[in-house]
Amino acid sequence: MTRVLVASRNAKKLAEMRRILDAKDVAGIEIVGLDDVPPFPEEPETGATFEENALAKARDAVRATGLPAVADDSGLAxxxxxxxxxxxxxxxxxxxxxxxxxxxxxxxxxxxxxxERRGAAFVCAVALVRPDGSEVVVRGEWPGRIVREPRGDNGFGYDPIFVPEGEERTSAELPSAEKDEISHRGRALRALLPHLRELAG
Incomplete structure (x- = not known):
């Protein structure tokens, strides 16, 4: 079993990653979070892009633990x-x-x-850095629009005001399994799956 550190303390984010790996039958990987490893200094996120921040977090985690590390940076544009x-x-x-x-x-x-001018997209960059120094960064985008009142409580951040393209429900009104299939993080993690499978051997 290959331990992979997800450089996050966000329980919802860790659960989402585990659900996506399970749904895609990725075996041989044990996901651990920052709370499962000895503490180490975490640098502030100072990158100008999501990709820079994700890479910096993953590199820090590998240096501190020696484990392959996955880190994401995401936000609303x-x-x-x-x-x-x-x-x-x-x-x-x-x-x-x-x-x-x-x-x-x-x-x-x-x-x-x-x-009609309230268009937006959730963006997520996910970096995988291995102890041998190899790195890969993938990106997922989820277009939609911003509504005027928050709705729903299944999610975090801006989920209650973001309605995905083709939907009437906000991201916070979608069931988790449905959201995993279409969200920015779900899209980025699926792009990362071949690399995680390779890690699992």
Whole structure:
């Protein structure tokens, strides 16, 4: 069994990754999170792109633990805000990971924007770094639009205000299995599956 460190403490993110691996029959890999390994200093996310941040997190994790590491960086890119909050999504309102404040700020910033100009996409970059130094980065995008009121409680971050293309439900109203199939993270992780299978031997 190959242990793979997912450089995250987000229980929902770890559960999502395990569900996707299970659904795609990827055997031979044990997913562990940051809480399962001795603590190490984590550098702040200072990259200009999702890919840079994901790679930096995965490299740190490999250096500290010697395990192959997967790290992601994801966020919301809103057309009317010139692609912001982007890499600043988790701390858009100033604090770190204050989902409610972030959502309220975005809704305030889009207050005067008409429905037809509220296009957005969730973006996720996932990096896999191995102890031998080999690296791969994949990207998934999930287009949609921003609604005016939060709806649903199955999700985190901006899920309650994001309606995927072709849907009337917000991301937070979708059942987990359905969301895994179409989400930005689901798309990126599926692109990573051949590399994880290779790791599992």
């Amino acid at each position: 809103i057309d009317a805000l010139n692609g912001m909050p982007g890499v600043l999504s988790a701390r858009w309102s100033g604090g770190h990971r204050d989902d409610r404040a972030n959502v309220e700020l975005v809704l305030g910033q889009l207050g005067d924007v008409p429905d």
